[in-house]
Amino acid sequence: MRITVTVDGTRYTDDVEPRTLLVHYLRDQLGKVGTVVGCDTSNCGACTVHLNGQSVKSCSVLAVQADSAEITTIEGLARDGELHPVQKAFEDNHALQCGFCTPGMIMQSLDLLSENPDPDEQAVREGLEGNLCRCTGYQNIVRAVRDAAERMRPGAQPEIERAGETTGTATTPGMGGGVQA
Structure with a gap:
């Protein structure tokens, strides 16, 4: 056809x-x-x-x-060599480990953020529940989605730049860290 x-x-x-x-x-x-x-x-x-x-x-x-x-x-998300804010938030928050689920997570996160531009942690977890990650424990993925929501809001400062915030999860580049609560 x-x-x-x-x-x-x-x-x-x-x-x-x-x-x-x-x-x-x-x-x-x-x-x-x-x-x-x-x-x-x-x-x-x-x-x-x-x-x-x-x-x-x-x-x-x-x-x-x-x-x-x-x-x-x-x-199709990056424009003129610049990552989409959701892609950048995933990178900056180390919301990947092996990276296999990352494209689907990012695409689903965009859908979630279009429906709820200011999701709390529970809303993010519910919005992504059809997407599985076998490596990260989801902590940094949730943080990345919430950071992306901030980045997409005009005038907001990305979470990665906020002074003094730590969550106790791994911050090594490429590592997801943490265990889902």
Whole structure:
């Protein structure tokens, strides 16, 4: 079947097998390898992308279902060489360890923040509960999402720059640290 989609601002028209999952179309045909194949059962959320502005697990959507849609992947977030505020907050707060879940976490975080621009810790945990991380313990992910909310609010100072705040979790670059409470 022939589909036409706009992915990260670029329009594509391709022939796809009717059974091709969106995650495989994005990775295999378009080279959007930041969209990770995790479980292929929609349990882990690693493959989360935005489809017409809403986060979806791309392993649960057929490519033909995305015909005429606008899709944003993790690769489409940075602009002019600058990371999106959510990406930067994840980096600055060490909200990753192995990095496998990070693209899906960031895409789901964007969806959460569009619905709730000032989430408390519980709201972040609930908003991300369909995305699994097997490394970090989630503490720094929660902090990163809350920091991103601040960064996206005009005039706010990012959490990483706030003086004197510590949480007792690991702060080594690339380490998530902590255990989910």
